[in-house]
Amino acid sequence: MLSAYPACFFKEENGYSVIFPGLNHLATCGETLDEALAMAIDCLAGYLYLLRKDGEIAPDPLPMNEVNLSDIAKELEIESTESFINMVTVDVAEYARTHFERSVKKTLTIPAWLNAAAIERHINFSQVLQEALMQKMQIK
The missing domain is CATH 3.30.160.250 (Double Stranded RNA Binding Domain)
Structure with a gap:
């Protein structure tokens, strides 16, 4: 509209x-x-x-x-x-x-053991990063 x-x-x-x-x-x-x-x-x-x-x-x-x-x-x-x-x-x-609202691709580095553990638990990396950034910047 x-x-x-x-x-x-x-x-x-x-x-x-x-x-x-x-x-x-x-x-x-x-x-x-x-x-x-x-x-x-x-x-x-x-x-x-x-x-x-x-x-x-x-x-x-x-x-x-x-x-x-x-x-x-x-x-x-x-x-x-x-x-x-x-x-x-x-x-x-x-x-x-x-x-x-468009997404921006980011490349990050984490330890291999943490990557494996997160994948095993089916953790959405993008979602976790977004939540952590918003919490860090105190954005609701």
Whole structure:
């Protein structure tokens, strides 16, 4: 399902700042306009993904005609010579499968006796490593 939210793009000295006014001023940036657009998609996808993962409901998108660039620039003290509003769209589930949930293969070394004992007990090495890393980093 496609999600679409208006974003304010402000051209600044070192690139573009991107603000999502309807999402508590969620923000990102990019050195070029193309990079800023890509970062805006990533930022929006990450925000909506985490909301869903935490069981929270995303706010409805603001209508574009309710977004005032001048007010936002003034509120955030952004000095920009060029600004515009653009709808940023993303399929959060598809983006998450590609960027947030894909597995990464890791190679590790353990003693042969420990490997044999774990195999004998049908231990899933990947699962154990994931659990140990999350425990070590205190991630639930």
